Amino acid sequence: xxxxxxxxxxxxxxxxxxxxxxxxVSRQSVNAIxxxxxxxxxxxxxKLARLFETxxxxxxxxxx
Amino acid sequence: xFGCSTNNPAVRRYLWRFAWAMFFYVxxxxxxxxxxxxxxxxxxxxxxxAVLPALPMIGMTVVVGLYLSEEKDEFQRNMTIxxxxxxxxxxxxxxSVWGFLESFVHIRxxxxxxxxxxxxxFVFFSVVVVRLRYR
Numbered sequence: 001x002x003x004x005x006x007x008x009x010x011x012x013x014x015x016x017x018x019x020x021x022x023x024x025v026s027r028q029s030v031n032a033i034x035x036x037x038x039x040x041x042x043x044x045x046x047k048l049a050r051l052f053e054t055x056x057x058x059x060x061x062x063x064x
Numbered sequence: 065x066f067g068c069s070t071n072n073p074a075v076r077r078y079l080w081r082f083a084w085a086m087f088f089y090v091x092x093x094x095x096x097x098x099x100x101x102x103x104x105x106x107x108x109x110x111x112x113x114a115v116l117p118a119l120p121m122i123g124m125t126v127v128v129g130l131y132l133s134e135e136k137d138e139f140q141r142n143m144t145i146x147x148x149x150x151x152x153x154x155x156x157x158x159x160s161v162w163g164f165l166e167s168f169v170h171i172r173x174x175x176x177x178x179x180x181x182x183x184x185x186f187v188f189f190s191v192v193v194v195r196l197r198y199r
Contacts, residue, residue: 026072032198038139063133 003060005034010053022051036063072140078131085127089120121180143194150190155183 009019016034020027023044032038040048045056054058096113099105105113128148135141159179165171 025137026140028198029137032139035190037198038142041138 001036001039001060002063003033003036005030005048008054008059009034012050020049023047072135072137074131074134074136077134078127081127081130082124085120085123088123089117092120093117141197143191146185146194147190150193151183153189154186154189155179158182158186 005019009016014022017027017028020030023030025044029038033040045060048059049056096116099113100110115123128144128167132144135144159174159182161175166173
């Protein structure tokens with residue numbers, strides 16, 4: 001899956017560690033999701049969507 | 065668990081429990097050896113003393129299970145499961161190959177007591193591979 005995490009994070013001037021703190025996960029988790037190496041579960045995807053005040057589709061999209 | 069921060073409460077609990085299990089393993093092993101050397105136990109007592117060092121080893125497996133149930137970070141949980149699967153797969157592969165070699169070409173007998181350390185050795189290698197994969 002593709003995602004816009006890096007962009008959304010940059011818009012808020014958050015580091016990966018900042019986002020990890022907000023999500024209560026490790027920085028490695030944020031990095032793995034951001035680089036597309038790990039797809040988050042639905043609960044974590046919803047948490048991300050709430051945090052960035054958007055929808056899951058606003059963050060993640062299918063790889064074309 | 066493997067390579068993640070000790071700020072994580074689940075990892076801290078895991079390390080603490082695992083250290084205790086290791087401590088009890090050493091105590092039980094030394095106790096059993098000394099008992100067999102000096103007291104020459106027989107019957108049920110001998111069986112009990114022989115099994116004693118295996119109990120903390122079973123405890124270590126339970127400790128890993130507790131960690132997996134307590135870890136809230138799904139990515140860390142995923143990495144740990146992959147490393148454990150690597151450990152299980154590696155160990156099963158080696159003992160299967162070894163078993164056939166023992167049966168057909170009569171190589172040295174592999175003591176079952178060596179299987180558990182072998183499992184952790186494969187887990188260790190799997191941790192390295194998994195961490196490189198997600199670097």
